Amino acid sequence: MTRAQTVPITPTRERPGAPVTKPGGIGESTTRADGVPKVTGEFEYSSDLSMDGMLWGATLRSPHPHANIWSVDTSEAEAMPGVFAVLTHEDVPGRKVYGMEIPDQPVLAWERVRFQGEPVAVVAADHPETARLALEKISVEYEVLDPLVDAEEAIKEDAPKLHLSGNVLRHVRIEHGDVRDAAAEADVVVKGEYEVGMQDQAFLGPESGLAVPDGEGGVDLYISTQWLHVDRDQISESLGLPPEMVRLELSGIGGAFGGREDLSMQIHACLLALHTERPVKMVYNREESFYGHVHRHPAKMSYEHGATKSGELVYVKARFVLDGGAYASSSMAVCLNAATFACGPYKVPNAEVESYLAYTNNPPCGAMRGFGAVQACFGHESQMDKLAEALGMDPVELRVKNAIEPGDRFPFGQEVPPPAPVAEILERVKSMPMPEEKEAMGRDLRELPGGVSNTTHGEGVRRGVGYAVSFKNIGFSAGFDDYSTARVTLSIEDGEPLVRVHTAAAEVGQGLVTLQAQIARTELGVERVAVLQADTRVGSAGSTSASRQSYLTGGAVKKACEAVRERLFERVREELGEGLGDLSVENGNVVSGGEIVLPLSEVLDEEIEETVEYRHKPTYPPDENGQGDVHVQFAFAAHRAVVEVDVELGLVRVVELATAQDVGKAMNPQALEGQIEGGVAQGLGLALLEELQIKDGRIQNASFTDYLLPTTLDMPSVKMDILELADPEAPYGLKGVGEPPTISSTPAIVAALRDATGRELPRVPVKPEQIVGIAKKPPDEPPQPGSAGYAEVGRLDERREQ
Amino acid sequence: MPGYERAEVSAELTVVPSEHAGKPPREQVEAAKKAAGETGLAHEAGPETLVLAGGRREVLDATMEVIEASLDAGASAIEIKVEAEGDAPRFGG
Numbered sequence: 020m021t022r023a024q025t026v027p028i029t030p031t032r033e034r035p036g037a038p039v040t041k042p043g044g045i046g047e048s049t050t051r052a053d054g055v056p057k058v059t060g061e062f063e064y065s066s067d068l069s070m071d072g073m074l075w076g077a078t079l080r081s082p083h084p085h086a087n088i089w090s091v092d093t094s095e096a097e098a099m100p101g102v103f104a105v106l107t108h109e110d111v112p113g114r115k116v117y118g119m120e121i122p123d124q125p126v127l128a129w130e131r132v133r134f135q136g137e138p139v140a141v142v143a144a145d146h147p148e149t150a151r152l153a154l155e156k157i158s159v160e161y162e163v164l165d166p167l168v169d170a171e172e173a174i175k176e177d178a179p180k181l182h183l184s185g186n187v188l189r190h191v192r193i194e195h196g197d198v199r200d201a202a203a204e205a206d207v208v209v210k211g212e213y214e215v216g217m218q219d220q221a222f223l224g225p226e227s228g229l230a231v232p233d234g235e236g237g238v239d240l241y242i243s244t245q246w247l248h249v250d251r252d253q254i255s256e257s258l259g260l261p262p263e264m265v266r267l268e269l270s271g272i273g274g275a276f277g278g279r280e281d282l283s284m285q286i287h288a289c290l291l292a293l294h295t296e297r298p299v300k301m302v303y304n305r306e307e308s309f310y311g312h313v314h315r316h317p318a319k320m321s322y323e324h325g326a327t328k329s330g331e332l333v334y335v336k337a338r339f340v341l342d343g344g345a346y347a348s349s350s351m352a353v354c355l356n357a358a359t360f361a362c363g364p365y366k367v368p369n370a371e372v373e374s375y376l377a378y379t380n381n382p383p384c385g386a387m388r389g390f391g392a393v394q395a396c397f398g399h400e401s402q403m404d405k406l407a408e409a410l411g412m413d414p415v416e417l418r419v420k421n422a423i424e425p426g427d428r429f430p431f432g433q434e435v436p437p438p439a440p441v442a443e444i445l446e447r448v449k450s451m452p453m454p455e456e457k458e459a460m461g462r463d464l465r466e467l468p469g470g471v472s473n474t475t476h477g478e479g480v481r482r483g484v485g486y487a488v489s490f491k492n493i494g495f496s497a498g499f500d501d502y503s504t505a506r507v508t509l510s511i512e513d514g515e516p517l518v519r520v521h522t523a524a525a526e527v528g529q530g531l532v533t534l535q536a537q538i539a540r541t542e543l544g545v546e547r548v549a550v551l552q553a554d555t556r557v558g559s560a561g562s563t564s565a566s567r568q569s570y571l572t573g574g575a576v577k578k579a580c581e582a583v584r585e586r587l588f589e590r591v592r593e594e595l596g597e598g599l600g601d602l603s604v605e606n607g608n609v610v611s612g613g614e615i616v617l618p619l620s621e622v623l624d625e626e627i628e629e630t631v632e633y634r635h636k637p638t639y640p641p642d643e644n645g646q647g648d649v650h651v652q653f654a655f656a657a658h659r660a661v662v663e664v665d666v667e668l669g670l671v672r673v674v675e676l677a678t679a680q681d682v683g684k685a686m687n688p689q690a691l692e693g694q695i696e697g698g699v700a701q702g703l704g705l706a707l708l709e710e711l712q713i714k715d716g717r718i719q720n721a722s723f724t725d726y727l728l729p730t731t732l733d734m735p736s737v738k739m740d741i742l743e744l745a746d747p748e749a750p751y752g753l754k755g756v757g758e759p760p761t762i763s764s765t766p767a768i769v770a771a772l773r774d775a776t777g778r779e780l781p782r783v784p785v786k787p788e789q790i791v792g793i794a795k796k797p798p799d800e801p802p803q804p805g806s807a808g809y810a811e812v813g814r815l816d817e818r819r820e821q
Numbered sequence: 822m823p824g825y826e827r828a829e830v831s832a833e834l835t836v837v838p839s840e841h842a843g844k845p846p847r848e849q850v851e852a853a854k855k856a857a858g859e860t861g862l863a864h865e866a867g868p869e870t871l872v873l874a875g876g877r878r879e880v881l882d883a884t885m886e887v888i889e890a891s892l893d894a895g896a897s898a899i900e901i902k903v904e905a906e907g908d909a910p911r912f913g914g
Contacts, residue, residue: 108867108868114833114866115866115867115870116864116865116866116867116872121864121874122864122866122872123864123865129867129868130868180858182858182863182864182865183854183857183858183863183864183865183871184857184858184860184861184862184863184864185858185861
């Protein structure tokens with residue numbers, strides 16, 4: 020199904036040079052090099068890549084969430100002028116499936132499609148519009164099947180199987196103590212059913228990349244991704260090539276949040292490039308992006324908490340059903356995370372947790388910031404508020420009373436490592452000054468729910484305050500060999516010392532490039548640092564996910580710098596003899612006892628280069644009762660939300676979010692603030708706005724018009740109290756910081772809404788109709804004109820009295 | 822095989838149907854897939870290909886079951902590729 024229309028060419032692409040920076044040291048706020056170009060529009064994202072002779076790739080996707088494919092006819096598309104290749108599964112030379120944990124997702128579908136948007140064929144053409152028109156000329160004969168869209172239904176034994184071995188992708192059970200006996204000791208029992216909708220990462224830069232054939236059967240891929248080496252391994256398996264013939268280089272990334280951990284267009288672009296022997300660029304548009312990456316798992320959760328009259332937790336029972344969608348992605352790990360975080364950061368002497376992960380015909384779900392802990396946190400924090408209410412206790416007091424401490428054991432059996440300042444962050448966030456509460460009537464409209472939409476002038480506005488606390492594992496867990504590689508070179512260039520740092524770690528906007536430079540600056544005492552573009556010429560850095568890169572790649576860069584420094588000192592000692600005392604490097608000089616021993620320029624006739632791997636301590640899979648040293652590090656955060664609600668219209672203004680978070684060490688305070696503010700914004704989005712609406716397996720709102728994201732108008736000011744309690748196991752004592760801000764900001768906001776409205780609000784995102792009490796969850800059918808009259812929703816004065 | 826939670830052993834089986842068997846080629850492949858599905862370890866990996874992944878013993882036992890089912894259905898050959906993870910002992914299967 021290929022026809023090349025030109026003489027094959029062997030393109031080359033000039034490798035961008037690494038800019039030399041002068042970063043601050045560890046602990047100093049250092050402005051990121053990519054900040055200004057991003058703001059001015061000069062930053063080169065992967066979607067901006069271009070080469071002479073480049074073709075454009077496009078993807079034909081299934082319009083059906085579940086269907087058999089009886090035939091695919093590409094002949095008409097192939098005959099179009101300007102079309103260079105039309106490929107189907109028959110053109111995949113290697114493994115026809117891929118996946119991060121389980122290779123179950125077709126590169127291109129063959130007999131069946133399992134979700135709306137599943138790729139069926141790809142086209143390369145000389146213009147993006149030609150490629151799009153060619154897609155329309157491909158004829159696919161489908162037999163449409165009923166989609167299986169309810170995760171609860173999917174895990175039943177008699178459900179139709181979507182995959183050979185059934186629909187239960189994973190089931191994790193945690194047994195801790197004896198819940199049955201403990202239940203008799205509980206004075207108060209609260210039960211709850213909670214639900215989390217399907218949030219999208221909603222990164223601004225769509226999936227994109229440029230594949231360039233090398234003329235010798237291999238391919239170079241310039242790509243926005245979170246994990247270069249695992250991309251490479253999956254691509255090479257499907258191309259039927261050894262990994263060394265597939266080289267990846269990171270391109271400019273416009274956000275990730277987990278959504279780029281899986282492959283999207285990578286294999287397709289490489290297939291097309293190798294078939295056409297031309298560079299092929301693929302860029303998804305916004306709608307396609309929603310079909311092209313995984314989302315946060317929707318979850319249904321059942322909880323039961325038992326406590327003594329004085330508020331000590333006696334037991335927790337929890338049951339999760341997570342919807343994994345059509346393919347596995349990283350669902351196995353999400354299922355485990357949800358189970359291990361189900362009880363919250365509390366002393367729970369007895370627990371019984373069941374976590375199911377189901378295949379359905381919904382869009383595939385996988386990694387997203389918070390990774391299973393987000394869903395669990397909404398459940399356990401909602402329960403803690405419910406329990407506090409049943410006990411007549413202050414919700415923060417109840418949390419503090421049960422706060423887990425170092426030396427305790429989590430319900431999954433692991434001892435809580437220090438530091439674990441759960442009670443401290445709760446008390447700190449509670450003690451922060453509250454925002455001023457102005458008289459609602461007569462305020463500037465921008466300070467009222469609904470803003471300049473002029474929906475209220477203050478009438479019907481109530482204030483609420485809510486708290487939540489969360490914890491999250493940092494790094495990969497459950498026995499994964501988690502490591503990062505760094506290559507550090509110390510040399511003299513242009514007459515001055517220069518450190519070059521080379522890793523495969525993906526900078527996705529979080530500030531990792533700057534952090535690497537800061538570490539090199541600190542460890543080697545050299546002002547000028549160049550961080551090379553991440554690529555697969557150096558060993559794996561692992562994924563930019565699980566809040567792990569500062570720990571793992573930061574640790575690798577530190578270790579490589581130490582190795583370089585040691586070799587430098589060996590050279591100095593060889594040259595000047597022993598007896599120099601303790602050596603250090605300061606401002607480009609080797610120093611001993613405050614005196615300059617040698618300038619680096621006199622020692623570095625030859626550069627010094629070291630490549631090292633850095634690992635955190637091992638973790639282990641849980642046993643059959645869900646017990647084990649599963650995780651390596653835990654990060655804790657607490658949030659307080661202050662909201663104002665128009666209780667008649669269900670409109671919300673988040674007045675302020677306050678947080679206390681233990682970060683171990685604030686490596687770059689400015690970047691840390693950015694991470695916290697960004698994470699809080701994503702948590703606010705899940706609380707109030709962000710949900711992919713899925714009906715019968717079909718996405719209803721695949722656009723930024725209909726998928727609602729918080730903007731600057733929705734974001735309040737964020738008060739932060741940063742604790743630096745060093746983790747003795749971690750480099751510089753640091754803790755990962757990317758995910759915790761997202762996790763408990765959501766339940767804190769919902770708790771504040773409950774405080775303002777008195778409503779149960781068991782589902783996020785909370786919609787206006789829930790806030791005013793029309794429905795507990797969004798309606799299955801969109802409202803029609805005249806369908807929501809007083810007869811159905813009740814008169815306003817009656818609703819007020821409820 | 823990349824990923825967070827890699828199986829200790831995986832076996833990729835491609836069924837080569839016979840044109841001369843009693844059952845049509847599609848049914849021969851379906852028989853193999855049905856047997857694979859019943860092992861609880863299987864995923865499809867192509868029109869005639871499936872992957873069994875898990876612990877060493879269970880994958881090898883399952884492989885034999887799929888081979889037997891394929892042969893019983895009339896398949897003329899089963900191509901097999903078995904892979905073990907380099908650090909498989911750490912994962913326990």
